[in-house]
Amino acid sequence: MPELPEIANLAHQMQAELVGKTIAGIEVLQPKCLNVPEADFVAALAGAKVCAVTYRGKWLRVETTQGWLFVSLGMGGETLLVTRETLPEKHRLLFDFDDGTTLSINFWWFGYAHYAPLDDVASHKMTAKLGPNALEVTADDLRALFKGRRGRVKSFLLDQSKIAGIGNFYIHDILFAARLHPLRTINTLTDTEIDALACAIHTNLRGALDRGGASYEVDLHGQNGTYTMEDVVIGYKEGKPCPVCSTEIEKIKTGSTSSFICPQCQPLER
DNA sequence: ATAAGTGTTGCGCA
DNA sequence: CTGCGCAACACTTA
Numbered sequence: 001m002p003e004l005p006e007i008a009n010l011a012h013q014m015q016a017e018l019v020g021k022t023i024a025g026i027e028v029l030q031p032k033c034l035n036v037p038e039a040d041f042v043a044a045l046a047g048a049k050v051c052a053v054t055y056r057g058k059w060l061r062v063e064t065t066q067g068w069l070f071v072s073l074g075m076g077g078e079t080l081l082v083t084r085e086t087l088p089e090k091h092r093l094l095f096d097f098d099d100g101t102t103l104s105i106n107f108w109w110f111g112y113a114h115y116a117p118l119d120d121v122a123s124h125k126m127t128a129k130l131g132p133n134a135l136e137v138t139a140d141d142l143r144a145l146f147k148g149r150r151g152r153v154k155s156f157l158l159d160q161s162k163i164a165g166i167g168n169f170y171i172h173d174i175l176f177a178a179r180l181h182p183l184r185t186i187n188t189l190t191d192t193e194i195d196a197l198a199c200a201i202h203t204n205l206r207g208a209l210d211r212g213g214a215s216y217e218v219d220l221h222g223q224n225g226t227y228t229m230e231d232v233v234i235g236y237k238e239g240k241p242c243p244v245c246s247t248e249i250e251k252i253k254t255g256s257t258s259s260f261i262c263p264q265c266q267p268l269e270r
Numbered sequence: 271a272t273a274a275g276t277g278t279t280g281c282g283c284a
Numbered sequence: 285c286t287g288c289g290c291a292a293c294a295c296t297t298a
Contacts, residue, residue, distance in 0.1 A: 002277090058278080075277035075294085108294040110278050126279080151287050159287095160279080168277060256289055258276085 002073045003058060004134055004165030005208035006217045006225065010079055011055035013220040014062070017081055018050045018103070023064070025096040033092060033107070035114040035124070044115050045069060045095075057130050057164025068116040070127050077107030081220050134165035135205055139198035146186050146194070153189065153197075154182035154254055166201065170208060172235030172260045174200045181268040182252075182259045207231070235260045 002010075023045055031038040048064035055061060060079070062069040073079065080088060082104050084096070093113050095103040105113065116124035132141065145162055154175065157166050166174065175182055177200035180193060189197075208214065213225035229236065233243060238251040242262035252259050 072278080074279080108277085109292070110294095112279090149286090155287070158278090 002076065002213075002217055003167035003170055004055075004205050005170070005211075005227070006213035006219075007055045007058050007060060007073075007165070008135075008209055009213045009219055009225070011053050011060055014053035014060065014079075014081075017220060018053060018062070018097075020050065021097040021099060021101070022049045023047065023095050024098045025094075027094040027096070028092075029094075030092040033111055033113050035112070041113075041115050044117075056127060056133060057160050058167065059127050059130065059164075061127065063118075067118050068121055068124070070112070070114040070116065070124055071105065072112040072126070073105075074107045074110030074112065076217075077105070077111055078218055078222075079220060080104045080106075080218070080222055129161045130164040131160065131162045132164065134163050134201055135209075137163055137198065137201065139195045142194050142198050143191075146189065149186040151186055152182065152254070153180055153184045153186055154257075154259065156186055157201075158257075163201075165205065168257050169214065169235065170204055173233045174204045175259075176234040176262060176266060177204060179265050181261060181266040182254045183268055234262060 026042045026046055028034065028038050028041065034041050044067050045064060048066035051063045051065060053060065053062050058072055060071040062071070071079070078088065082088065082102050083100055084102055087102065088104055088106065090106045091104045092107060092111070093105040114124060114126070122128045149156065154171065156162055157171055158168065178193065178197040180197060208227040211225060211227040211231065212219060213227060215225050215228040217225055219225070234249055237249045238260060240249050241247065242249055242265060245262065245264045247262050247264035250261055250263055252261060
């Protein structure tokens, strides 16, 4: 489940490795992940030279001389720099470069590889509507974003059009560090709690990014991250004692997703 | 072996 | 418009 730390890491490596390479060929094994007909996609990007690779939230943004390539790994997948000789078994999309290397992209079910023209990036709605990168959001930004909202704090943090990059893996520890119950409504949050939340978002994502992302995800070279379940404080630790107060950690349903909380440290009622 | 649970995003509904 | 539940269908674990 790639979230901001994994994507940021990938974008950084792709920037270092891919810039200057020319796309010699494109092979699409799953056309439904594209936003344009396969023939148009191939025609648009074949022969293009990579200019820069950046990210926004969970999206990779590859700028080429002939247009933008936007990639979202959805609920999990790999983006690997290999050769035709070392091709992984599973791949949905292949970009062959002029130097003999190949970018192999795979995702389980929900993943996108989208094209947008250079002169109209805004035509790609999915990236155009993304909020600011979670790592760059300050407490004052949060206060401004929260103004007039009435929803749950967890739903808000997962809404990529408000803040981009937080997913259902890192959010458990973020809310715990801020001592907030996921179902707290936004208009009940105090200034102190918002300060703690901004701090928690930054500390958590930065910590995972510095370790190369989650250990179950691989980077551009197939290396696993070093952010392990030992680094996770409360997420997926159902039944274990809370590290702060030793109360048993609970798994609860929060809308259509699950949440892991310490009922003592993260009370719903204040 | 069969089935449930899991991450993400867009869309339909009140 | 906004918040919320659900569907899309791959792969791991019970």
